[in-house]
Amino acid sequence: MRVCDILKERDFVLSFEFFPPKKKGDDRAFWDTIEELKRWKPDFVSVTYGAGGSTHDKSIDLALALHNRGFCVVAHLTSISLSRKQVKETLDVLKKGGIENILALRGDMPQDESFVIPEDAFRYAYQLVEFIKAHYDFCVGVAGYPEGHIEAPSREKDIEYLKLKVDKGAEFVITQLFFDNRFFFEFLELAERAGIKVPIIPGIMPITSYNQIVRFTKLCGATIPEKLLSLIESLKDKPDELKKAGIEYTINQCRQLIDAGVRYLHFYTLNKSPATNIILEALGLER
Numbered sequence: 001m002r003v004c005d006i007l008k009e010r011d012f013v014l015s016f017e018f019f020p021p022k023k024k025g026d027d028r029a030f031w032d033t034i035e036e037l038k039r040w041k042p043d044f045v046s047v048t049y050g051a052g053g054s055t056h057d058k059s060i061d062l063a064l065a066l067h068n069r070g071f072c073v074v075a076h077l078t079s080i081s082l083s084r085k086q087v088k089e090t091l092d093v094l095k096k097g098g099i100e101n102i103l104a105l106r107g108d109m110p111q112d113e114s115f116v117i118p119e120d121a122f123r124y125a126y127q128l129v130e131f132i133k134a135h136y137d138f139c140v141g142v143a144g145y146p147e148g149h150i151e152a153p154s155r156e157k158d159i160e161y162l163k164l165k166v167d168k169g170a171e172f173v174i175t176q177l178f179f180d181n182r183f184f185f186e187f188l189e190l191a192e193r194a195g196i197k198v199p200i201i202p203g204i205m206p207i208t209s210y211n212q213i214v215r216f217t218k219l220c221g222a223t224i225p226e227k228l229l230s231l232i233e234s235l236k237d238k239p240d241e242l243k244k245a246g247i248e249y250t251i252n253q254c255r256q257l258i259d260a261g262v263r264y265l266h267f268y269t270l271n272k273s274p275a276t277n278i279i280l281e282a283l284g285l286e287r
């Protein structure tokens with residue numbers, strides 16, 4: 001199914017993000033996670049794509065494997081490490097395999113100085129969206145940044161570029177993680193003011209580990225609100241208590257979004273089920 005239709009037709013849309021298991025031995029644990037999360041009947045699942053190039057085939061294989069198991073799949077595709085020919089080949093494989101949805105991304109700029117960006121690579125996601133829409137019939141989503149993308153000169157400028165992605169044909173937006181809903185609500189307002197009318201799906205990262213949260217927020221530039229920071233700092237050496245308090249924080253964050261009328265939740269599962277299960281149970285999102 002096409003995610004753009006799902007977003008139009010269903011009252012509430014729940015989705016999960018997965019990444020290709022890194023080691024061969026992780027495959028079993030991955031499929032166990034899928035089994036454990038299946039009960040929530042996600043409206044779609046998304047599969048990340050390694051911008052650096054190492055996990056391309058795994059991403060495609062995983063997207064197809066999930067599709068073949070009956071999930072509606074959004075395959076992420078990052079353009080920065082691919083030539084146009086490679087982009088086309090990848091899209092052809094996904095299309096042939098029955099995938100109907102792509103999350104069109106640029107990918108992070110490679111930090112490895114020896115990495116050579118292909119000469120004709122799409123340097124911005126809007127160019128990838130434009131290419132996909134010109135040559136294929138995929139439903140296309142893009143990334144959005146409630147606090148502004150880390151390289152963007154301002155949130156307002158970043159929204160202009162988001163609008164460009166939508167103008168080129170993007171039909172939905174999934175956001176970067178955020179821990180302060182005010183950023184998300186402001187983002188919705190800025191998007192509306194900019195004339196962005198497609199659904200904007202909040203990306204939710206369950207808080208389960210101090211190091212993980214600090215690392216992720218450093219990478220993407222998201223803010224850890226003062227209250228959350230002091231909470232996780234006080235429990236830094238008590239991982240079980242931190243997990244409990246972190247999950248409670250995420251439950252409240254989701255509750256506030258739902259209470260404000262948000263109809264979509266996209267969970268960054270990190271290929272684990274326990275935290276997402278607890279959060280969804282607390283929210284009463286059984287279907």
Ligand SMILES: Cc1cc2nc3c(=O)[nH]c(=O)nc-3n(C[C@H](O)[C@H](O)[C@H](O)COP(=O)(O)OP(=O)(O)OC[C@H]3O[C@@H](n4cnc5c(N)ncnc54)[C@H](O)[C@@H]3O)c2cc1C
Nearest residue numbers: 048049051076105106107108124125143149151152161176
């Ligand atoms: C939901 C979600 C899923 C993700 N999945 C993956 C994944 O699977 N694999 C992965 O490697 N990464 C993933 N990322 C991370 C993403 O690749 C990075 O954030 C990347 O740095 C930017 O990608 P983008 O598609 O948003 O790029 P773009 O939209 O191209 O934006 C990149 C930067 O360029 C600026 N910009 C955009 N257009 C223009 C223009 N016309 N002129 C000048 N500046 C411009 C933007 O403001 C921004 O600062 C994901 C992010 C999100 C939010």
